Amino acid sequence: MTEEILPAGNVRVATRVASRDDAIREAGSILVEVGAVDPAYVDSMLDREGSVSTYMGNFLAIPHGTNEAKDKIRRSALSVIRYDEPVDWGGEDARFVVGIAGIENEHLEILSKIAIIFSDDDAVQRLVEARSADELHALLSEVNEP
DSSP states (O other), X not given: OOOOSSOGGGEEEESOOSOHHHHXXXXXXXXXXXXXXXXXXXXXXXHHHHHSOOEEETXXXXXXXXXXXXXXXXXXXEEEEEEEXXXXXXXXXXXXXXXXXXXXXXXXXXXXXXXXXXXXHHHHHHHHHOOSHHHHHHHTGGGGOO
């Protein structure tokens, strides 16, 4: 069996974060912790955010590295942090910061699955109301399906 893109340990619930860049660092550090990316990938996530916002709407931001950092990815993975207090993401409120690393073009399939979940307002409300990281992981489990 292949490793899950989003294991339960990659899903966190946090009260608040000081800034957008700190939220990107937190999402990236989970990817580093699980061995999916080299630490330099987190720097490239910050670089990308400096050139284009990764805020997607519906409280969702999906920071990811630059194309130049593809060699810093060891395997595809996601990290998810839900913040109880919204993060100011260039004037938008982000509650969900989804760090993404994809080998080759796997990130496109992963992004598609995340987009489908977050395009459903009722699903987003359930994610906001989830009482624990485990409950949040269960609600997002379809990203692990082939």
